[in-house]
Amino acid sequence: MEFRSPTVWLWLLSEALPVAKAVSFLQTPEAGGLALFMGTTRQWTDNRETRSLFYEAYEPMALAEMSHLSDEAQHRWPIRRLCLWHRLGNVPPGEISVLVGVATPHRAEAFEACRFLIDSLKCQVPIWKRETLSDGQTVWVEEGIPEPKPR
Numbered sequence: 001m002e003f004r005s006p007t008v009w010l011w012l013l014s015e016a017l018p019v020a021k022a023v024s025f026l027q028t029p030e031a032g033g034l035a036l037f038m039g040t041t042r043q044w045t046d047n048r049e050t051r052s053l054f055y056e057a058y059e060p061m062a063l064a065e066m067s068h069l070s071d072e073a074q075h076r077w078p079i080r081r082l083c084l085w086h087r088l089g090n091v092p093p094g095e096i097s098v099l100v101g102v103a104t105p106h107r108a109e110a111f112e113a114c115r116f117l118i119d120s121l122k123c124q125v126p127i128w129k130r131e132t133l134s135d136g137q138t139v140w141v142e143e144g145i146p147e148p149k150p151r
Contacts, residue, residue: 001059003067008074008082010066012059014089017096022083031080031103033110037118043093049134052092053141057127062086065125069117077113078104084117086127 003010009025019038026034041053066084073079083101091097100118104110121127129141 001063011085017099022101026081026101026103028080033107034103035110035114036101037114038096039098040096041091041093051132052090054090054130055088062125069120073113077109
């Protein structure tokens, strides 16, 4: 699911995030500051080895909330271009699960807007994450509750 305008690109996709396309989209002569954040799946968290993360979302609601965050960021900072992408499905260690990018006239604004967007996305957008550990156990990450084993 995707929304794209000349200045905003919101995207939920089930394949590797095309970073070069994001950078190309964000580049504009109007912006001297371009901040790009990419979150990847860690292999180790607190002595637990992660085999993969699985992301799922109620896509219409997630995209609507991403749009709201985009509007809020554009109201607060002089954003010329903005990318807010999240991968869905299985994401193995080392692969990118989320990409946030902003282009603004100056670097301080780009850093601030990018930080606001990633922090807000993690708290507000209805995307859920299930971790599969090396021992086969699955855990919903936000809850930290193991899934029941099938009988």
